Amino acid sequence: xxxxxxxxxxxxxxxPVLEDVTFSLxxxxxxxxxxxxxxxxxxxxxxxxxxxxxxxGTVLLEKRPTAEFSPREMARFFGYxxxxxxxxxxxxxxxxxxGRRPHMGLTVEQVDFCKVESVLHNLGLSKxxxxxxxxxxxxxxxxxxxxxxxxxxxxxxxxxxxxxSLDLKNQLDMLATLRDVxxxxxxxxxxxxxxxxxxxxxxxxxxxxxxxxxxxACPPSEVPESLIREVYGVxxxxxxxxxxxxxxxx
Amino acid sequence: MHLExxxxxxxxxxxxxxxxxxxxxxxGVLLLMVIFSVSRGAVFISPLEVMRALLxxxxxxxxxxxxxxxxxxxxxxxxAGGGLALAGAVMQSVxxxxxxxxxxxxxxxxxxxxxxxxxxxxxSGSMQSSSADAVTIVNPWLTTGLAFASSxxxxxxxxxIASVTRGTPEVMVLAGVALSSLFTAGTMFLQYFAxxxxxxxxxxxxxxxxxRASWRHIPLMGGLLAAAYAxxxxxxxxxxxxxxxxxxxxxxxxxxPRIRLESMVxxxxxxxxxxxxxxxxxxxxxxxxxxxxxxLGSDHRFLLPGSVLLxxxxxxxxxxxxxxxxxxxxxxxxxxxxxxxxxxFLALLARRKRS
Numbered sequence: 001x002x003x004x005x006x007x008x009x010x011x012x013x014x015x016p017v018l019e020d021v022t023f024s025l026x027x028x029x030x031x032x033x034x035x036x037x038x039x040x041x042x043x044x045x046x047x048x049x050x051x052x053x054x055x056x057g058t059v060l061l062e063k064r065p066t067a068e069f070s071p072r073e074m075a076r077f078f079g080y081x082x083x084x085x086x087x088x089x090x091x092x093x094x095x096x097x098x099g100r101r102p103h104m105g106l107t108v109e110q111v112d113f114c115k116v117e118s119v120l121h122n123l124g125l126s127k128x129x130x131x132x133x134x135x136x137x138x139x140x141x142x143x144x145x146x147x148x149x150x151x152x153x154x155x156x157x158x159x160x161x162x163x164x165s166l167d168l169k170n171q172l173d174m175l176a177t178l179r180d181v182x183x184x185x186x187x188x189x190x191x192x193x194x195x196x197x198x199x200x201x202x203x204x205x206x207x208x209x210x211x212x213x214x215x216x217a218c219p220p221s222e223v224p225e226s227l228i229r230e231v232y233g234v235x236x237x238x239x240x241x242x243x244x245x246x247x248x249x250x
Numbered sequence: 251m252h253l254e255x256x257x258x259x260x261x262x263x264x265x266x267x268x269x270x271x272x273x274x275x276x277x278g279v280l281l282l283m284v285i286f287s288v289s290r291g292a293v294f295i296s297p298l299e300v301m302r303a304l305l306x307x308x309x310x311x312x313x314x315x316x317x318x319x320x321x322x323x324x325x326x327x328x329x330a331g332g333g334l335a336l337a338g339a340v341m342q343s344v345x346x347x348x349x350x351x352x353x354x355x356x357x358x359x360x361x362x363x364x365x366x367x368x369x370x371x372x373x374s375g376s377m378q379s380s381s382a383d384a385v386t387i388v389n390p391w392l393t394t395g396l397a398f399a400s401s402x403x404x405x406x407x408x409x410x411i412a413s414v415t416r417g418t419p420e421v422m423v424l425a426g427v428a429l430s431s432l433f434t435a436g437t438m439f440l441q442y443f444a445x446x447x448x449x450x451x452x453x454x455x456x457x458x459x460x461x462r463a464s465w466r467h468i469p470l471m472g473g474l475l476a477a478a479y480a481x482x483x484x485x486x487x488x489x490x491x492x493x494x495x496x497x498x499x500x501x502x503x504x505x506x507p508r509i510r511l512e513s514m515v516x517x518x519x520x521x522x523x524x525x526x527x528x529x530x531x532x533x534x535x536x537x538x539x540x541x542x543x544x545x546l547g548s549d550h551r552f553l554l555p556g557s558v559l560l561x562x563x564x565x566x567x568x569x570x571x572x573x574x575x576x577x578x579x580x581x582x583x584x585x586x587x588x589x590x591x592x593x594x595f596l597a598l599l600a601r602r603k604r605s
Contacts, residue, residue, distance in 0.1 A: 095494070126259070129259065
């Protein structure tokens, strides 16, 4: 297991947000975190890479507790794509270059610039490289955030609703890129999603979060309709299309 | 995804080179402004003669004027302008607030309170009138020292409140605004009980004036500016990360609260010293970083040197204008920077709104 989470809990001003969250992630696996709004998906992602300090529980990265990691080590291990970013007046190239911060010494090496060029090329962002972030569309900006996380060369990618600002084609492109990164380089990914059908189609495993606790974890083909009803409070039918389950409200 | 096999595009290299050229050009303009400023005054000294005097040659009388009077004033303007603009650029970034400046954190008003306290309560405001009817403060060390101490108290309180609340930018700005009002009220309270002479001295001190600096102050101002610049330049990528938000900074291994605290201490110290030595000089710290961002973007690799150069240029230009336009009378440079800075800031706001 590349990532093992055991009994993780987090409270905000005394109010429990996460309670006894336990799951693990295999190398090369993509897991989707699902659940209604306000159930703690973003908090869980932020607690894993210690943007937020957990109240209890352990997170092991390759069998080593994250509490022992320095912030820089954590950033070399986890690449994080937030739901929103600040569109500051940095060029796309320079914004992505910040992803090399955990690997940098006092100066930027040639190799850092070259890795940025590669990621921009692979994500089709080369033509925007010199444009400022505050001049990009929402979808382009979201791709820049992914590029910055990829250039960190992390072992685990944490993505908070990475497709929320993308049109259908860009959603599929981004997910294909993610699949390519994960399968080719022993990277794992945990992403929160709202679109159940995207999650069913794309993820290897689905983790259902309700009221700060994981209430179900299984591959898409094994998800019972009752679990979706329990988590979302909505009755659904699971219809199979070309071997992939489709969620249709009853 | 393979991250090898690509070389840096010529377009990016050109983009970086253009920014460097912009900085070199700005440095060149500043150098020309220094020569112009030193050559102009009650006695005109040609730029060639200025160059000779700076190299240790030329006419002895001109050398005395240049080295004893004009050069320290010019260097003080360059260092103070550069320092205030540098402090403003860093404060705006770490507070993620476009209004970040020594004023926002109450540092300038705290210094004015310290000076007023020294003049009105401790009596360093016993006045002498010069032949030009100017006001002079009898004990400038006490006044400057108290102004500095008062700025430090203000900074310490802001940082203490911020550390208790885990250093969020909003808390720092709001604490600064509250303390600024408090120190302004304190100054008004003191002025209410002051006699005419003390009141005139306190008001006079509050006018920023770079001619107060002498050679004794230049090493302190220059050294502090160099040290702060070195620290911030060392942190340039961390500041870029912080600019993108705490969440991003933390996810990139940058300890946002620690860098914010460290940067605020250094920039507050830098601006406290400048304000304590020269008085309240507004708008340089606020406007220069915004102007530089407009041309060079927010990348601190270029924003920091650009702010120092433009800050120095703006304050030196304002001081030269304040000396020459109404000669033989000299306007307080702070009035001139406000006249220059306020319209520029409004124009920037208007452009931003349009875009």
